[in-house]
Amino acid sequence: QFLGSTEVEQPKGTEVVRDAVRKLKFARHIKKSEGQKTPKVELQISIYGVKILDPKTKEVQHNCQLHRISFCADDKTDKRIFTFICKDSESNKHLCYVFDSEKCAEEITLTIGQAFDLAYRKFLESGGKDVETRKQIAGLQKRIQELETENTELKSKVQDLENQLRITQVHASPAGSVTPKSPSTDIFDMVPFSPISPQSSTPTRNGTQPPPVPSRSTEIKRDLFGAEPFDPFSCGAGDFPPDIQSKLDEMQEGFKMGLTLEGTVFCLDPLDSRC
Numbered sequence: 001q002f003l004g005s006t007e008v009e010q011p012k013g014t015e016v017v018r019d020a021v022r023k024l025k026f027a028r029h030i031k032k033s034e035g036q037k038t039p040k041v042e043l044q045i046s047i048y049g050v051k052i053l054d055p056k057t058k059e060v061q062h063n064c065q066l067h068r069i070s071f072c073a074d075d076k077t078d079k080r081i082f083t084f085i086c087k088d089s090e091s092n093k094h095l096c097y098v099f100d101s102e103k104c105a106e107e108i109t110l111t112i113g114q115a116f117d118l119a120y121r122k123f124l125e126s127g128g129k130d131v132e133t134r135k136q137i138a139g140l141q142k143r144i145q146e147l148e149t150e151n152t153e154l155k156s157k158v159q160d161l162e163n164q165l166r167i168t169q170v171h172a173s174p175a176g177s178v179t180p181k182s183p184s185t186d187i188f189d190m191v192p193f194s195p196i197s198p199q200s201s202t203p204t205r206n207g208t209q210p211p212p213v214p215s216r217s218t219e220i221k222r223d224l225f226g227a228e229p230f231d232p233f234s235c236g237a238g239d240f241p242p243d244i245q246s247k248l249d250e251m252q253e254g255f256k257m258g259l260t261l262e263g264t265v266f267c268l269d270p271l272d273s274r275c
Helices: 014-033 105-126 129-172 242-256
Strands: 002-008 042-046 049-053 060-065 069-074 081-087 094-100
Touching: 002 014, 014 069, 014 081, 014 094, 042 105, 060 081, 069 105, 081 105
Parallel strands: none
Antiparallel strands: 002 094, 042 049, 049 060, 069 081, 081 094
8 A cells, every 4th residue: 555655854764754654644543534546556676766657557657767865764663654764856845755665565675675786786787777777778768758848839929820810811801702713734834725614715925816616516426527417318208209119228228238340440539639
């Protein structure tokens, strides 16, 4: 059970932790009388420090680095209580953490002492480089967190400025007015031609009006010379005399059966370009 933490004036000393234990025990009695329970925590002890976690969610509540722990002791009069003093990384204040461990306070205190011994051996083996590296990493992580907070604040300010600019533009422009969009031009300063877009009545830059596009009629199809194509088989029965119409019908029936005209040669002479 985690009784809590309280600020102390000195980084070590038996009387210092004894006063902290009495203070937090008194606070626990008051909370119990109000119906509040003492929270349970889980401790992870390693050569890097002591982590105080929530036993259910495993969320880290406090991370006390080992090089910041200056004193650790268990209460000889109460085998359930043990404490340690750690210097806070943000406020640089010394905090005394007090726990109720159900008669295993001495074992936990010895475990923290073993962590100090192992950390000191590793410090000697690495020549102090490992501790300095951890300090640099911790400083960089803190700086990254500060930059992320600053970045979030700047993004919020930029968003507020964009919203104010939109509101200003809406109030400045008259209601219902639409600014005409000028057509885009190509590299020759010409308006690109689009067969799908409707014909524009705007004159070109030299002052002349472009020629109108002839409308296409979908009702009558004409050939290259403007003449209507002739199809003798699509004409009505009254357009030719009966004898000629009978011949045409006979020829049409023969064409349907795959017959051809014998001795007839169809030749398209080249057209005279002078005509």
